Amino acid sequence: MARSLHQQKQPIYGAVSLFSRHGFLVLLGLLVFLGVILPWFGISSDVFVRKNALSKWRDYDLPDAAAFVGGSSGNGTVIVCIVSYPYMDFLKNWLISVASFGHAGKVLVVAEDYETLEYVNRRWPGHSVLIPPALENVGGIAHKFGSQGFFNFTSRRPKHLLQLLELGYNVMYNDVDMVWLSDPFPYFKGNHDVYFLDDMPKVKPLNHPHDLPPPGKKGRTYICSCMIFLRPTYGAKLIMKKWIEELQDQPWSRAKRANDQPAFNWGLNKTSGIVDMYLLPQVAFPSGGLYFKNETWLNETKGKHVIVHNNYITGFEKKIKRFHDFGLWLVDEHSNKSPLQK
Structure with a gap:
């Protein structure tokens, strides 16, 4: 029996033209899904682009990053900080102060997690590198001072610094709970x-x-192990190696909640007759226990301070409040000066 006219005109589904009414509806549905449904579930429509961009930076290694910020010849200077994502606000604050004196281009952020690696390089490409293994952040909470997580975080520091020295760079290390009030480089004389x-x-x-x-x-x-300047000499490399050895000899335990600073000091003490060491002037590089707690000294030495360290206090909120109280919390009013705003 011959097919009816209606039967002969049945569409063949699966071969839909985008120019047909049905194809237009399919395309419209896809756009709605990407623009409305994914964000409703907390998934950005650029997630696939971001994933590809992040995979690029996962292959970025320390020699590449050092050459980018310190020069490919290997005799430049790299300013290093080591950051996990919970410290991002402190990184921003510190970077604003560094940028104020024209040294932001030398900064290399060693990311301890992929969130930091992605955040920095998406806004400031090439200025962050991750040296595996990545730190696992649980719920985005920072490790407390004295905890095993904090020890694991800080004990990797001398290995990173030694590797940069082996590549031939001058290395300045800073914790990010610091603020620059002046250019520190004239103080690294000799x-x-x-x-x-x-x-x-x-x-x-x-x-x-x-x-x-x-x-x-x-x-x-x-x-203090939180602000160090090193030249790529035998002596500087020896101190880093001794620091690493001391950390291995004094691991963290519940009974002895170690951190990296005692090991650094033992390394200095055991190489003091071999290495050429220089103690920076206290008036320019005061500890937080002096700058924030001795008002008389602070007033008498006004205008002579170079880098201020917000130590001798624990807790994010307490540190931020103290920076606020002394006019050193810069991210609220000077965020436009941050390289991370690009």
Whole structure:
């Protein structure tokens, strides 16, 4: 029996033309899905683009990153900070102060998690690198000082710095709970192997010696591991190696909630006769225990401070409040100066 006219005109589904009414409806539905349904579930429509961009930076290694910020010749300077995502606001604040003195281009953010790697490189391409393994952030909560997570985070530091020294770069390390009030580079005068600052709040005379201070009650010095300048010399590399050894000999335990600073000091003490060390002037590089807690000293030395460290206090909110109280929280009014705003 011959097919009816109606039967002969049945459409063949699966071969839909975009120019047909049905094809237009399919395309419209897809656009609605990408623009409305995915965001409703918290999925951005650019998720696939972001995924491809992130995979690019996962292959980015330290030599490439150092060459990008410090120069391909290997004799430039790299300013290093090591950051996990919960510290992002402090990174922004620190970067604004660094940028104010024209040194932001030298900054390399060593990301300890993929969130930080992606965030920085999406806004400031090439200025962040991740050295595996990546840190696992649980719920975006920062590791508390004295915890095993904090120890694991900070104990990787000398390995990163040593690798940069082996590549031939001068290296300046900063914690991101610092603020620059002046350009620190004129203070790295001479050709010393390592430059560091005293972490004690006791006031020193303005013309204090620049040698390694004498040991304290625990038999070691109290030098801060949070601001260091290193030249790519045998002596600087030796200190990093000793720091790594001391961290391995003094691992974290529940009974002994270690951090990286005592190991750094033991490394300095054990190489003091071999390495050319330079203690930076206290008036320019004060500890938080001095700058924030000695009002008389602060007023007497006004205008002489270079880098301020917000230590001798724990907790994000407390640190931010103290920065606010002293006019050092810059992200609210000066965010346009941050490289991460690009």
